[in-house]
Amino acid sequence: MKADLTLRDGSAANGQMRYCYVAADGTESPTLRLQPGDLLILHLKNGLTELATSQPPAHAHQHAAAGTNSTTDPCQRGSMTPFATNLHFHGLAIPPVCHQDDVLKTTINPSDAPFEYRIRIPMNQPPGLYWYHPHIHGFTNPQVLGGASGALLIEGIERANPEVTGLPERVFVIRDQDLLNPDAQPVQTDSMPPALVLRDAEGDILNTGTGGGKPAKDLSINFVPVPYPNYLPAKIEIRPQEKQLWCVLNASAITYLDLQMLVENKPQMLGVVSLDGVPINDSGTAGHQIIWQGHILLPPAARVGFIVKGPSAGTAASLITRTVDTGPVGENDPTRPLATIVAVPNAPEPSVQLAINPAPLPRANSAWLGDVKPARTRRLYFSEKPHDPQNPNSRTDFYITVEGQEPKLFDPNDTAPNIIVPQGDVEDWIIENRTRELHAFHIHQIHFMLEEWNGVPLDEPFLRDTINVAYWDGTSPQFPSVKLRMDFRDPQIVGTFLYHCHLLEHEDGGMMGVIQVVPRPAAKP
Ligand SMILES: [Cu+2]
Numbered sequence: 001m002k003a004d005l006t007l008r009d010g011s012a013a014n015g016q017m018r019y020c021y022v023a024a025d026g027t028e029s030p031t032l033r034l035q036p037g038d039l040l041i042l043h044l045k046n047g048l049t050e051l052a053t054s055q056p057p058a059h060a061h062q063h064a065a066a067g068t069n070s071t072t073d074p075c076q077r078g079s080m081t082p083f084a085t086n087l088h089f090h091g092l093a094i095p096p097v098c099h100q101d102d103v104l105k106t107t108i109n110p111s112d113a114p115f116e117y118r119i120r121i122p123m124n125q126p127p128g129l130y131w132y133h134p135h136i137h138g139f140t141n142p143q144v145l146g147g148a149s150g151a152l153l154i155e156g157i158e159r160a161n162p163e164v165t166g167l168p169e170r171v172f173v174i175r176d177q178d179l180l181n182p183d184a185q186p187v188q189t190d191s192m193p194p195a196l197v198l199r200d201a202e203g204d205i206l207n208t209g210t211g212g213g214k215p216a217k218d219l220s221i222n223f224v225p226v227p228y229p230n231y232l233p234a235k236i237e238i239r240p241q242e243k244q245l246w247c248v249l250n251a252s253a254i255t256y257l258d259l260q261m262l263v264e265n266k267p268q269m270l271g272v273v274s275l276d277g278v279p280i281n282d283s284g285t286a287g288h289q290i291i292w293q294g295h296i297l298l299p300p301a302a303r304v305g306f307i308v309k310g311p312s313a314g315t316a317a318s319l320i321t322r323t324v325d326t327g328p329v330g331e332n333d334p335t336r337p338l339a340t341i342v343a344v345p346n347a348p349e350p351s352v353q354l355a356i357n358p359a360p361l362p363r364a365n366s367a368w369l370g371d372v373k374p375a376r377t378r379r380l381y382f383s384e385k386p387h388d389p390q391n392p393n394s395r396t397d398f399y400i401t402v403e404g405q406e407p408k409l410f411d412p413n414d415t416a417p418n419i420i421v422p423q424g425d426v427e428d429w430i431i432e433n434r435t436r437e438l439h440a441f442h443i444h445q446i447h448f449m450l451e452e453w454n455g456v457p458l459d460e461p462f463l464r465d466t467i468n469v470a471y472w473d474g475t476s477p478q479f480p481s482v483k484l485r486m487d488f489r490d491p492q493i494v495g496t497f498l499y500h501c502h503l504l505e506h507e508d509g510g511m512m513g514v515i516q517v518v519p520r521p522a523a524k525p
Contacts, residue, residue: 001038003030004114006045007085007134007148016178019146022047028223029150031171032132033352036154038121043114048083074115075099077107080136080412084109085143088135088444089152090301091277091465093122093490096445096497103135103444104415104496104514122492124364126447126463127156128277129171129247129303137412137512141504145177145217145253153247157305158354159361160279161289163271164307168350169245174321174338176217176252180227186213187229200329201386201395202505204254207330207437211323216331217255219321221338233318234339237347238310245273245354247305250298253504256324256333256438256468260295261308261341263317267294271307276464278447283368286461295322299440299468301502310343317341327471329384330437369449369487370459375425379403381432381479382439382469382501382511398511400441400501409510415496417516423494424520427486432479433469439506441482442466443499443515446490452483463487466502488517 004024012018021029034040071077075098077084086106094101099118108115133149134140151171158165197214198206204216218227224234238244250257261268272291273280281289296304311317318340324333380402388394399407402418421427428451431441447463454470455478470480500512 001032001034001040003032003040003042004045005042006047008047009049009146014180017142017146019143019148021148021150029147029173031151031153033153033155034121035156036121036123036125036127040117040119040121042087042117042119044085044087044108044117045114046083046085046108046110046112048085048110074106074108074112075102076105078105078412080107080138082139082142084136084139085134085148086136087117087132089119089130089132091130091303091447092119092152093125093445093447093493094119095492096495101444103498104412107136121154125154126274126278126282127154127160127361128274128279128305129153129249130277131249131251131301131303133251137410138508141253141508144251144504147175147177147223149173149175149251151247151249154277156358156361157245157274157279159358161273161281163289164245164273164354165358166356167243167245167307167354169247169352169354170350172221172246172248173251174248174257175220175223176255177220177225179215179218180225181229184229200331201393204505205332207326207328207332208334209325210334212334213332215255215334215336217252219252219255219336219338226336226338228336231336233337236319236339236341237344238341239345239347240310240313240343242310244308244310244350245305246308247303248298249303250300252300254300254331256300256326257298258295258322258324259298259304260320260322261317262320263311264315268308269294270296272296272304273307274303274305275462276303276447276466278463280462282463283370283461284363285368297324297468299438299466299502300504301440301442301466302464311341313343313345315343317343324438327435327437328474329435330471366489369426369463369485370451370461372426372485374428374485377428377430378419379430379432380513381434383407384435396509398501398506398509400499400511400513402513410500410512415514417496418513419515421488421515421517422520423488423491423517425488427488429484429486430481431469431484432481433472434479435472436474437471438503439469439511440466440502441469441484441499442502443486444497445493446487448484448486450482451485452481454480493517494519
């Protein structure tokens, strides 16, 4: 498959910077549809203009001055500027090397010719929803918040799960953006008093804990904005009682989603068939292919595939996101509608329908991750502190630290690995949250299994690439944590790559670390 994308920017009427990938035929941020084994040749032209330099993001000063960015080879630059860009293919098990999925050194400038990505989708890449977005340190947040993201779908979920064969399939990309009406008062839909609007050091509206009030960011669904304060929803048409597979990507920079479908105000059960691109019964031992849920939490960067059934004709139905308590220093994320679901007999059918009689997907030939004994256990933790210890209102420094190492902000000019792993190993990582807001742990190149949530064993029969970590209440002797089983067995995944919080303000603010997977013979005993 070939794709020619240009990253364009523009300044909206309200002064917000907007970014978009534009394909050769004018399509905006196209969904790239691929199959295992396919070769994707993607030419990315950096079409950013000087506009991008007029509004330096909060943390720009940390990095913009570093380096000259004058090397002619886009594979060797590494120094980051607001008008530079690159691509990360979130969730794909492809090598962390230039022209594939390297974001440590790969930097594309506006003066460069279109940059070629050549990506072979692995034969064992699970079928599901993935995505692409820029990953320039210090400037990922403004570009993604401005709209730079797109879905990448690996076809074949019906080969892994007979429950979805023949279903029409739709892709929804939910993005966040700065408020279109930041000065508007909340519209009161219930008896709650207007919430106080307090802001954090990054200028985001603090979590009110009420479920209402002014959100930190607006949301859009497939580029239809649903802005505060009236939240005029988008419209989704579906035939009455029709079953469809909905694949939803939370491409937000910082906003958590908790998706729910209401019919006549009653929550409907949603049949989850995949998370983060991976079918639910990936282990082959779950005994079921669907997890029925009344609502689905999606941290930034997470994806879900679920079966919905169209409501009866004439009934009021909607897709909403429920409030997420992001913690006392988290952003305010109230309950709000995303789309009205309208059941009409002549609703246009989605353009994609899953095969009715597909060849079953071959089973993985490696042992299920949950059955592999980990070589070792590592402990990492999220922490935060004011940049100026004397001034609690100064901007926040965000850290992810390997226990025993000195907390250090990510520095693109010092990419010595924090963690070295011999290829072939499986490890357990315990990740603690020592802060009073949510973080979403993500690692490039690999998936992991969630083994424990706050010490409670889960043993999920599927893998994830992004996991929410609960916030600390400020008093408990134990910090909230997740225990993950990390899979470094893939022989293709050798080299240096990143793990970080996927709340992009945090990532740009330093909450990122470097891992090196070394070839087996070179590994120390
Ligand atoms: Cu975070």
